[in-house]
Amino acid sequence: MTNQEQKSSRSFAGIAGIVAAATLISKVFGLIRQQAIAAAFGVGAAATAYSYAYIIPGFLLILLGGVNGPLHSAVVSVLAKRKQQEAAPLVETVTTLVGGILLLVTVAQVFLADTIVDIVGHGLAENTRAIAIQQLQIMAPMALFSGLIGIGFGTLNAANQYWLLSISPLLSSITVVIGIGILALQLGKNIILPEYAFIGGMVLAWGTLAGAILQWVVQLIVQWRLGLGTLRLRFDFQAPGVQEVIKIMTPATISSGMMPINVATDLYFASPIPGAAAGFNYANLLVQTPLGIISNIILLPLLPIFAKLAEPENWPDLKLRIRQGLLLTACTMLPLGALMVVLSVPIVQIVYERGAFKQDATQLVSSLLVAYGIGMFVYLGRDVLVRVFYALGDGQTPFRISTFNILLNIVLDYFFVQPFGAPGLVLATVGVNCSSMLMLLWLLDRKLNGLPWREWSVPIFGLFGGSVVTGFVSYGTLFGLQQLLGTTGLIVQLIELSIAGVVGLVVFGAIASLMKIPEVNTFMIRVRQRFFKK
Template identity: 30%
Template sequence: MTRSIPTLPSPASSHPSRAAISPSFIDRSFETGSIDATMSQEQRPRSVAGAATSVSTATMVSRVLGVMREMVMARYFGAGLFTDAFNIAYRIPNLLRDLFAEGALSAAFVPTFIRLLTQEGKEAAWRLANLVMNALAVVLGGVTLVIYFGAKGFVYLLAADFARQPAKFAITVEMTRIMSPFLLFVALAAVAMGMLNAFGSFFVPAVSPSVFNVASILAGIFLSPVMPRFGLDPIVSMAVGATVGGAGQFLAQLPTAYRFGYRYRFVLDLGDPALRRIGRLMLPAIIGLSATQINITVDNQLAARYGDGPISWLNYAFRLMQLPIGIFGVAVATATLASVSRHAASNDIEKLRATVASSLRLAACLTFPATVGLVVFRREIVRLLYQRGSFRAADTLETAGVLMFYAVALFAYSAVKILVPTFYALGDTRTPVRTSVATVLAKIAINFALIAPLQFRGLALATAVASWLNFALLARALGRKTAVPWRWTDLTAYLRIAGASAVMGALSYAVFRAAQAVLPVRGTASLALDLGAAILCGAGVTLPLLRLARVSEANELIALLLRLARRGA
């Protein structure tokens, strides 16, 4: 169940080794010819809302396919012993992926690659890309072997209670071994993603996780029925699909990289200054992400205590919550990074604060209504997407209960993705690390406080509370760092957005009830029509309500939609 993550924010400052992707860099590249003229006009600077469109569109494709993948998982395998086993087995390479691939590596590789690209030219940049890929092949190849032969220890570390069920433990170990190469594939994909982003290509990297989702969907539908012929449980097909999909996520980006001039060469020089610089830049991110992984490990251990199902219910709900984050939060954060980096480089703190504040309000305009929708229609959404085949009505109720708690954190999740790269743009990698560690420690304490009254559901609520705490700490630290306080108008804007979202939710629910009166829910089709009517109502009234609430970002979103409509016409 891969998280479709676009290139993570990279440390940036006026120091040449921390240059970030910025519109000014792309403009200079056209003038000097340091980047091929194959880049389109659409890659030139634009507003945050406009720049987010390309990433948002690609991410939406990937996220929708991700939901379809989860639907296949629910249809064929439900929520229980085997899906719990798969989720833990898949979690093992993902723990290391966040540390050494799409998290720390992306944050260190992109600025170093751009520095070489601008100062020494393409050949030096391509050489660095090959150096990093070859070093990853050596290091992560070894890690793959460690995961393969040490699978039992890793499974016990994440879910010790599985050992009480020998069959569950054994199949988890088996799938862990099958997915052990996944880490290497997604690390290489992260390097390819960074290369393409450096050349202003965002759509292909953002859509590449779709290959993973398609491979998983096909494996679940067509491969699972034949697994028993080989003496394997059908769920093993999902492990095969994940590994093949991880490789495809990397390979799908190579044709575009090839068009920009990339050619693979075997070169391995561990003493290379640029490679060593990447290692130094990775260290703070690894420390911060390590705290997050400890948190995930604790969550898995606690959820595993409640038997078969909770790990899967938490996972299904979390994937639904990730859909709006991936479409809105990541897109706004990706688009914000360029503007923030430019203002930080010119030391224009007032414009930086204004950009961050506007981006946060834009994220609120998108995530507040999504939160209301997920909370109000949580049971209907889970039932429509998952309840079929092996996924029972009881699974729907449990997943919906968890989704309600996760949904509360939608804005906080998205806001953190905006604030963290702002610190990187200011050359501060320590504050996000300290905040992350403090938040994780707080969440572990909150876990134990909430798990007694709420059982495994307390883990989801603890995640939401910790997300808001993380956001609050980062916002406070940024205000101190920039010496620009958060104004009262910022709070009133959020209150107006929340009020508009609440009205939207009430209107949508009224439409849903009216649709039910006309077409009672008797099956999937009638539920889809009733829920679709409510969603269309919500989508249709949100922007007008935001305008009535005098939220300036609503006008920007309306202008963007009109431009897209004219372009489509």
């Protein structure tokens, strides 16, 4: 390995360490938030209504306002190629444009809340519908703040500020937990009663909005200190840098904007299934906790690198970086997905089964977790490839693929919901992600004048085989421990889950080491040096 490669790997691992620590803290608070919601509201009216009301505000906050979202990716792709003194005018102009558009979206949500809830919440009970409408009107301003947060994340990422990007989402979790805590102190055990569902729903909505505002304020302070833009209005929309951001941002945003259509389609088919909507939220949180951490570790350092290697003369290096991203994705997501599949029941029991969350809810959420676990690799692998297209200045290709996949999702939902129930809707999403990843690879092969298919596919299939072995070993370990120790008691369940998970990961680590994949080995060495150096 050359000195430059060693320096690059060391830098990548150093950034990954910062991102991993900050994202872990953020995800832990996110898990605590979801545990608080589960204990207080279970899969009752307040939590179910929130699942529907949060579709559009949550989508905007997570995708437009999230790390690795289209606004973040577009801003990074442009700023990474420019001098720092050019950043403030560009950021202020883009903020003016995006803020104006999203202000209109905010107003539209307030006045059309009942129509939106009726569309996505087909068949909701009247009480649940009323709660969802009020929640959506409260959370509507998140549309505006999501755009401001997304632009700020891109600006800070381009300036190599990684800690705040990864840790600031915990602010949303803190405000929701505080709200539920205050409500629990006032109502005590009565918080789970149906007559208090409306109050609980309002607490969830106001807590979520407060968290988004707080996240933006903290981020804005750092931007100002770095001289990367203020709240000044600028209307220089024809500036070259702004036009480049718009060129990437517009199709990327529209493409991401189609995700609520897929979510709404899933919820339409799920609405006749009791508790399915809330179950999706609980299962998705369990998947997003590790996935979000690893996604940030892989994508945050790679996105500026992709952008700097976008010129044709740098494509050989770009292909190496794409391979690195995909192999790191496979090495992390495949074994974690296998553990999600075979350990779903004890995971859900340990995290959620208390208060209003009973055994029937555990069965629903664990079945959904199995389906989510199957698709973890393609979910993140698709995101890696989408960021390559953004770095190349091509937002149209992901947009066209997303358009096609809306129709595919509807078809798969229709055929999968009958035989599989609620998990069938998650399997439909997995199918859509598989389709997206294959199409992106095929088109990238044409765009970059060929990809080394064998060099990429052989280690990925090897890691897939290792993850299958991991699943069998973990399940066998869990079964043996349950026969020995039983299945009752939180401590017993936690011990069994921990041992089964660790044994499986050790087996996978041994298999991966035997495969001697250079990117994975180098990355792990650098991470160990960072965290365990004397």
